[in-house]
Amino acid sequence: MRKVAASRIRLAVALVAALPVAWFAMAGAVANVTQSGNPAMALRMNDRDPVALAQRGYALLDRRGVARANDADVVDYGKRSLHALALNGPALQLLGTAKAAQGEADAARRLFELSHRMSRRDLGTQLWMIEDAVEREDVAAALVHYDVALRVRRDSSQLLFPVLTAALEDPTLRAPFVPYVDASVPWVGAFFRHAIRATERPDALADIAMRAGGLPDTPEFKQENGLQSELIARMVTLGQYDAARRFYLSIDGADPAIFQSAELNPATTDPRYAPLTWQLTRMDAVQTNAMRSSENGPMTLSSTIASATRGVFARKLLMLPAGRYGFAARQRVANDTSDAELNWTVTCVDNDGQPGASLWSGSTVLAGEPRAIEGRFVVPAGCTRQFLTAGGYGGSGVYGTDVAIDSVALRPIR
Secondary structure, X not given: OOHHHHHHHHHHHHHHHOOHHHHHHHHHHXXXXXXXXXHHHHHHHOOOXXXXXXXXXXXXXXXXXXXXXXOHHHHHHHHHHHHHOOOOHHXXXXXXXXXXXXXXXXXXXXXXXXXXXXXXXXXXXXXXXXXXXXXXXXXHHHHHHHHHHHHHOHHHHHHHHHHHHHHOOOHHHOHHHHHHHHOOOXXXXXXXXXXXXXXXXXXXXXXXXXHOOOOOOOXXXXXXXXXXXXXXXXXXXXXXXXXXXXXXXOOXXXXXXXXXXXXXXXOOOOHHHXXXXXXXXXXXXXXXXXXEOOOOXXXXXXXXXXXXXXXXXXXXXXXXXXXXXXXXXXXXXXXXXXXXXXXXXXXXXXXXXXXXXXXXXXXXXXOOOOEEEEEEEEEOOOOOOEEXXXXXXXXXXXXXXXXXXEEEEEEEOO
């Protein structure tokens, strides 16, 4: 592994190293309440109590800091604990920490490896071995111990997920992580849920997923509003449009035509890929759904908007090349409300995901017979992504307005 890769993880794992006393406190959790909570009392009752002896050593570390782990009295507590009970994990960790403080990395590693063989459930041991693997620039070994820690101690995710999320922003660190996604290890769903929401680089997670041949094929990832949907939406929100496009096109059954189409069909209305596909508003005041009258019938966007409410019904990201375009949409209402409106807009989208210049807008009153809206607009050079948005006003009637959008079309004008 190249030094730059290990350096990135080392910076992240330094967050773990800032909490060394917590390692030992967790390691001592095997003790009962008296032994771990009041080791001095336990030693008065039995001066050979192995757990209480180790806890006394941890208490000294708590007061003095890990840099003084090789103090004679700390080492003495570790040795006495080990003599009282051969091969007990807390004592091995205490002595291993002392060796590390003395600069004897190999000796420390042997003690922690012995503790690891005794119990894989000890979080302190796993965290030390992560740090040691990073120091040796062995990213694959560090991930092995991440995996063990996250399998046996679910609460370790609060410490390890932020570290791992930050580290995986480095492209050179992603390949060793791919097998864990490919194998769908038990914690991978929880990790992606944390990482998607926490990172400013969701494209890094998409890259890992593509390297793994896709995200795990489970409802947690693949259902509507699953983690795959959340990942796509997060990339679009942060302006990572090209990454979102690449990720979508890597999915089995992806239709590349959706990026230049506003039609209502199964591909463009698949909710799992919104807003690359039509993103439908589902709130208390505005409810929109994609429907079809029969199995092979045409798709319709059906929206209910409350009285005296303005809002967005639906929107879709487009990636139209520069040029002139014609727009046409046909819509109708189920209840006649004289002042209800439907508005269509096309806007450029900035690189940071924010709306840019307006390219065109059109509106119609939602009353009486089905209404059509037509218009023309120009996509200028540099406006490589656009949002097509349908919104409107529910009118002043008591019951609001039910509107059905039967067709939407875009066509280049030569």
